Structure formats: C-alpha cells, structure tokens
Amino acid sequence: MNVQAGAAAPIEFHFDFSSPYAYIASELIDALAEKHGRGVHWQPVLLGAAFKLTGAAPLVQVPLKDAYALRDFTRSARFHCVPLRIPARFPVSTLHAARAFLWFTQQDEMGARQFAQAVFRAYFLDGREIDQIEVVLDLAQSFAQPFDVTRAALAEALQGTVLKNALRDIVDRALSSGVFGVPWFSVDGEPFWGVDRLPQLERWLEQGSF
Amino acid sequence: MNVQAGAAAPIEFHFDFSSPYAYIASELIDALAEKHGRGVHWQPVLLGAAFKLTGAAPLVQVPLKDAYALRDFTRSARFHCVPLRIPARFPVSTLHAARAFLWFTQQDEMGARQFAQAVFRAYFLDGREIDQIEVVLDLAQSFAQPFDVTRAALAEALQGTVLKNALRDIVDRALSSGVFGVPWFSVDGEPFWGVDRLPQLERWLEQGSF
Numbered sequence: 001m002n003v004q005a006g007a008a009a010p011i012e013f014h015f016d017f018s019s020p021y022a023y024i025a026s027e028l029i030d031a032l033a034e035k036h037g038r039g040v041h042w043q044p045v046l047l048g049a050a051f052k053l054t055g056a057a058p059l060v061q062v063p064l065k066d067a068y069a070l071r072d073f074t075r076s077a078r079f080h081c082v083p084l085r086i087p088a089r090f091p092v093s094t095l096h097a098a099r100a101f102l103w104f105t106q107q108d109e110m111g112a113r114q115f116a117q118a119v120f121r122a123y124f125l126d127g128r129e130i131d132q133i134e135v136v137l138d139l140a141q142s143f144a145q146p147f148d149v150t151r152a153a154l155a156e157a158l159q160g161t162v163l164k165n166a167l168r169d170i171v172d173r174a175l176s177s178g179v180f181g182v183p184w185f186s187v188d189g190e191p192f193w194g195v196d197r198l199p200q201l202e203r204w205l206e207q208g209s210f
Numbered sequence: 211m212n213v214q215a216g217a218a219a220p221i222e223f224h225f226d227f228s229s230p231y232a233y234i235a236s237e238l239i240d241a242l243a244e245k246h247g248r249g250v251h252w253q254p255v256l257l258g259a260a261f262k263l264t265g266a267a268p269l270v271q272v273p274l275k276d277a278y279a280l281r282d283f284t285r286s287a288r289f290h291c292v293p294l295r296i297p298a299r300f301p302v303s304t305l306h307a308a309r310a311f312l313w314f315t316q317q318d319e320m321g322a323r324q325f326a327q328a329v330f331r332a333y334f335l336d337g338r339e340i341d342q343i344e345v346v347l348d349l350a351q352s353f354a355q356p357f358d359v360t361r362a363a364l365a366e367a368l369q370g371t372v373l374k375n376a377l378r379d380i381v382d383r384a385l386s387s388g389v390f391g392v393p394w395f396s397v398d399g400e401p402f403w404g405v406d407r408l409p410q411l412e413r414w415l416e417q418g419s420f
Contacts (some may be wrong), residue, residue: 057265177279
C-alpha cells in the first residue's frame with residue numbers, strides 16, 4: 001500500500017476526519033493508487049482553517065445546501081459501496097485526532113494509516129465522539145504495544161506544544177499550496193478536489209496530463 | 211431528444227448560461243437522457259439569486275478557489291471531450307439570455323433548446339458578450355423565420371414585464387424547490403447537483419433508487 005513503484009511519486013492525500021467525502025475517499029484511494037503503482041501520502045488538514053480563508057462554512061450550516069448535502073453524503077457513499085452513517089453530532093473538531101495521527105506517523109506510517117481509518121470508521125460507522133481526547137486515546141490504544149505505555153505517551157504528547165506546532169505547520173503548508181477542501185489529492189503537482197474527481201485523477205494516473 | 215418514452219417523466223435540467231459546468235452538462239444531458247428513454251426539461255435559473263440565499267460567490271472571486279476553479283473548468287471539459295475556452299469577461303449577467311430562452315420556449319421547445327446551446331457555445335467557445343441584448347438578439351435571429359419579425363418581437367418582449375415576471379417566477383420556483391447551483395438535475399424528484407454527479411444520475415436512471 002505504501003510501496004512506490006519505480007520512481008513514481010506518491011499521491012498526496014489531504015483529509016479531515018469530519019468530512020464524509022474524505023471518509024469515502026479514505027476507503028478508496030489506497031487501492032486506486034496501488035492499481036497504478038503509486039503510494040499514498042496521507043496528511044491531515046483542518047477544514048475550519050481553510051474555511052476562514054475561503055469564507056466557506058460546513059455544508060450542513062448553509063441554507064438550501066444543508067438538506068441536499070445530507071442526501072448527497074449518503075447517496076455518494078452508496079454509489080461507492082462504502083457504508084456510512086452521518087453521526088448525530090456533525091461536524092466535530094478533529095484537532096486531537098489529527099494531532100494523534102501525526103504522532104503515529106512519527107512512529108510508523110502504516111500504523112498511522114490504520115489509525116486514520118479507525119478514526120474515520122469510528123465516526124462514520126459507529127458515531128463515536130472523535131473530538132474527545134479519551135475516544136482518540138481509546139482508538140490509538142488498539143494499535144499500540146504495549147498498550148499502557150503508548151496511551152500514556154500519546155496522552156502526554158497531545159498536551160504538549162510539539163504536536164500542536166507540527167499540525168499547525170502542516171496545515172499552513174497545505175493552505176499555502178492551495179488546498180481549500182477535502183478530500184484533496186495531488187498527483188505530480190496536479191490538484192484534484194473532491195471524491196467526485198477520482199475518475200479524473202485515475203485518468204491522470206493512466207495517461208498523465210490530458 | 212424531447213420525446214418521452216412511455217410514462218417516464220423528463221429529467222429536469224436547471225442551468226445558468228454563465229456556468230462552465232452547466233455548459234459541459236448541456237452538451238451531454240440530452241444524449242444521456244435519450245439512452246435511458248427520457249426527455250429533458252431545460253430551465254434557466256440565475257446563480258446570483260441562489261448565491262444570495264446560500265452566501266456563495268462566483269468561484270473565480272473566492273480566495274484559493276479561484277485558481278483551482280479555472281484549472282478544473284478546463285480539465286473537466288477535456289475529461290468530457292467538450293471544447294471550452296473561459297471567456298475574458300467571466301462570469302457575466304445572463305438575465306437577457308435567460309429571458310430570451312423563455313420567450314423561445316413559448317414558441318417552440320426544440321427551438322429554445324437550440325437557442326440555449328447557441329448561447330452556451332457563443333460564450334464558452336467564441337467568448338461573445340452574451341450579457342448584451344444585441345448579442346442575444348443576434349443569436350436568436352439565427353433560429354427565427356422570418357428574421358426581422360422575430361428580432362423585433364423578441365427585442366420588444368425583452369423590454370416588457372411579461373418575460374421579466376416569467377423568469378422571476380421560474381427562478382423563485384427553482385429556489386423554493388431547493389436548487390442552489392448548476393447544473394442541477396432532478397429525476398423523479400431525486401436531485402443531483404453538478405456535472406460530476408452525472409454518473410450517479412445515470413445509475414439512478416438504470417436502477418432507480420440505489
């Protein structure tokens with residue numbers, strides 16, 4: 001999944017754990033990339049920070065768009081055969097989960113990806129409150145050996161400034177490079193926004209520029 | 211193109227002449243509908259009126275989104291094999307063109323559709339100033355017999371209140387039914403927003419609810 005074939009650069013994949021479209025994409029992107037001999041570089045971004053720059057708001061808070069968005073979230077999930085239930089509390093802050101993801105990437109990139117998928121599924125399948133530190137620690141614990149040491153270490157890291165700064169830097173870099181929504185993919189510098197751009201992304205992988 | 215097979219209701223298709231995505235859709239929707247034994251009911255809407263309700267703005271006026279949008283317009287057109295050049299003046303008012311379209315529908319629905327395609331192509335292929343009444347009249351003239359009578363009649367109608375009220379009513383109805391963007395499709399009450407939703411629309415036509 002994380003193997004790069006030859007010299008082909010990985011697909012850059014930006015996500016926010018609170019986006020249903022990013023969740024759908026997170027269930028599809030690794031297989032699609034692998035089919036074309038690419039790896040995937042998963043990176044968290046905070047939609048709230050992007051919205052401040054673009055003046056956007058969560059879809060479910062926008063008049064007219066709210067009802068359509070709820071319908072489109074679930075229909076798009078069915079279209080892609082990805083199980084999804086919109087949580088009762090939606091959207092929520094993904095600050096702790098994003099920082100925890102970065103902490104995992106410092107240990108083990110594959111473990112970090114499994115953690116990300118666990119967070120997405122906990123939120124969009126089980127409706128768990130992924131904005132809560134305790135829930136994030138519970139999810140992290142599933143991937144950690146020995147459990148107690150890792151839980152304590154992550155809990156401490158989530159209180160510190162290192163992870164806070166690391167997430168702020170990665171979000172700033174994403175915004176500076178033009179990322180304003182999720183899921184966001186970049187293939188050899190070509191940007192694609194939205195799970196609905198996967199067909200264009202796939203054609204790009206097949207043909208290069210079209 | 212406008213034939214309905216059996217009792218299947220036509221696809222409702224809302225467009226604004228200033229939207230590149232609506233232009234791309236306008237080149238695809240009739241053939242897609244025909245393949246599934248459906249007609250298409252073309253209806254103009256004014257994005258500006260929708261934006262007032264949703265707080266949205268033209269994509270090329272939104273920080274970060276502007277550069278991506280210009281890239282995505284042309285890449286999406288190439289993806290769908292629809293020739294497109296973003297006009298120097300973009301977007302523009304489509305008030306006169308939309309009223310003229312309604313005037314044509316009162317005469318002949320097929321003629322109205324040909325007029326709509328002529329307006330879209332004049333704007334997105336030839337960069338003509340479709341916000342100008344004289345350009346709208348020039349385009350209308352191509353479809354009219356005898357030319358002089360129609361040009362004069364349309365010019366007069368564009369000054370009157372009947373067409374203004376008709377467009378206001380059709381836009382109000384669209385907004386009331388939840389339309390907030392274009393292209394907008396509705397199949398048996400199921401709404402689809404965006405040319406990128408054509409694959410979902412097609413599955414709906416094939417299977418019904420999914």
